[in-house]
Amino acid sequence: MQFKNTKAFAQQLDSEDALRSYRESFVFPKVNGKDVIYFTGNSLGLQPKSAQTYVDDVMKDWRELAVEGHFYAQKPWWDYHERLAKPLAKIVGAKPEEVTVMNTLTVNLHLLMVSFYRPKGNRYKIICEEKAFPSDQYMLQSQVRFHGYDPKEAIVEIKKREGEHNFRQEDVLNVIKEVGDACALVLLGGVNYYTGQVFDMKTITKVGHEVGAFVGWDLAHAAGNISLELHDWDVDFAAWCSYKYMNSGPGNASGCFIHERFHGKKDIPRFEGWWGTEKETRFMMNPEFVPMPNADAWQLSNAPILAMAPYLASLEMFEEVGMEALIQKRNKIVAYLEFVLKDIDTQVSSEFEIITPVSQEERGTQISVFLHGEGRKLFEYLMKNGVITDWREPNVIRLAPAPFYSSYEDMYEFGQILKKGILEKKK
Known part of the structure; x- marks a missing residue:
């Protein structure tokens, strides 16, 4: 599939997602009155509504x-x-x-x-x-x-x-x-x-x-x-x-x-x-x-x-x-996230380095990214703007879009927030 880094394309992927309804089965924290873009299911998954x-x-x-x-x-x-x-x-x-x-x-x-x-x-x-x-x-x-x-x-x-x-x-x-x-x-x-x-x-x-x-x-x-x-x-x-x-x-x-x-x-x-x-x-x-x-x-x-x-x-x-369906979505949404990252990288002339293996057999839902030329301030900007991600020293963010509740539109919106954070820092 030929990906596009546009909101319309991301929304199209969501409309085709067989698991899209499960997003409504989870409780999202809010930042600035909006549901967060949640990338830390590799640390603590969101709360299922049925848990209560x-x-x-x-x-x-x-x-x-x-x-x-x-x-x-x-x-x-x-x-x-x-x-x-x-x-x-x-x-x-x-x-x-x-x-x-x-x-x-x-x-x-x-x-x-x-x-x-x-x-x-x-x-x-x-x-x-x-x-x-x-x-x-x-x-x-x-x-x-x-x-x-x-x-x-x-x-x-x-x-x-x-x-x-x-x-x-x-x-x-x-x-x-x-x-x-x-x-x-x-x-x-x-x-x-x-x-x-x-x-x-x-x-x-x-x-x-x-x-x-x-x-x-x-x-x-x-x-x-x-x-x-x-x-x-x-x-x-x-x-x-x-x-x-x-x-x-x-x-x-x-x-x-x-x-x-x-x-x-x-x-x-x-x-x-x-x-x-x-x-x-x-x-x-x-x-x-x-x-x-x-x-x-x-x-x-x-x-x-x-x-x-x-x-x-x-x-x-x-x-x-079933795990088969979860993995099928995982593979697609991670590939789309990787595409968005690389596209934003070209737009802001930054130096992102994905350190997670490229081979599908050697990775799951997590992508770890070296933010060369950026620092913790970018991570803090993401958090303040509703992107919940994970920082690891010296200069790595870990992004884990969980297939149960992450959307393709989340991936697009994350890219836009990331781009804005980098460009504002360069002013």
């Missing part, structure tokens, strides 16, 4: 049933989390029994490390990417120290080549092969939070297994954004937050994937709690832990129902639409 109803339902059950809500609520609390497994399994490419929801992302990664970071003898090293998200860095460092190792020795970082913004696939695979039988775990972010680069998870997982390591993925920026096939890719474990592309609310509950080959084992290292024990005998308060025959065996405590309610509300929209 789902939370109110729980509050009503609590008010009217109190403790009996565990068994007699319309959606009983004792198995509430099980309702999230099926729609989540479709999003991440898993079997429903391989998915559970509990805690928050870094907590879950720590808990999963109990099972999947088992250093012994010469096999103690962890491979991660250079400048992983800080929480992952802190988590990995504390884990290896807990096991008595020096992070400088135990953690091997895959580095970008000098002058390049993204990781090369061959470099990732070569590091895994070089570390070889000293590698206990490969743990990477499925989508790099800074550049938006998507890793080839299938191939990396295969090579990690070939050297005898466990392979896990932090899918914070991947779940609900890109196509995932965790079961078929033979991934050992993964975890993701729910508040970015899945719109569950700030700091909300995390999803976990544990491949079915690890289910039903009493002898696997694992921190355990009563919600992970056999459902049929859970309330008999037996002293012996009998693990659930699925990913729920990693559950510790009863589910935070008020947190899960808005998550379930959002997941029901994912169930209606």
Whole structure:
């Protein structure tokens, strides 16, 4: 398709958008009396209007049933989390029994490390990417120290080549092969939070297994954004937050994937709690832990129902639409955003540099842009004029048009505001 950077063309694309009605299912903040242009679904998704109803339902059950809500609520609390497994399994490419929801992302990664970071003898090293998200860095460092190792020795970082913004696939695979039988775990972010680069998870997982390591993925920026096939890719474990592309609310509950080959084992290292024990005998308060025959065996405590309610509300929209349709729109709207950026760049004689990979297979909905010659003042101008985006040092803005609620007209209007901000600065 030949794009045009005009309002009429953007409106035409919106009129042809099969998902356009879902925009009305979300609440937009306002700046200067107008709905914002929202580019930070990669940080916190907008609130679904249905979330309030789902939370109110729980509050009503609590008010009217109190403790009996565990068994007699319309959606009983004792198995509430099980309702999230099926729609989540479709999003991440898993079997429903391989998915559970509990805690928050870094907590879950720590808990999963109990099972999947088992250093012994010469096999103690962890491979991660250079400048992983800080929480992952802190988590990995504390884990290896807990096991008595020096992070400088135990953690091997895959580095970008000098002058390049993204990781090369061959470099990732070569590091895994070089570390070889000293590698206990490969743990990477499925989508790099800074550049938006998507890793080839299938191939990396295969090579990690070939050297005898466990392979896990932090899918914070991947779940609900890109196509995932965790079961078929033979991934050992993964975890993701729910508040970015899945719109569950700030700091909300995390999803976990544990491949079915690890289910039903009493002898696997694992921190355990009563919600992970056999459902049929859970309330008999037996002293012996009998693990659930699925990913729920990693559950510790009863589910935070008020947190899960808005998550379930959002997941029901994912169930209606499906990842295939979301990705189809994602690809088109990101391509249009890229076109608008490049067109504005020529009009203002600036020096934008898109550092997200060009290949569709290596990017999702995020575009990261170096604003050469511009500074934080441009970012502040965008924010004051209703463009909610994200600034990363030294000079990068991250733009993530979520397909559920972003419009093509948003992309056009963003370009006009960006152009005005640059030209005003040059006066």
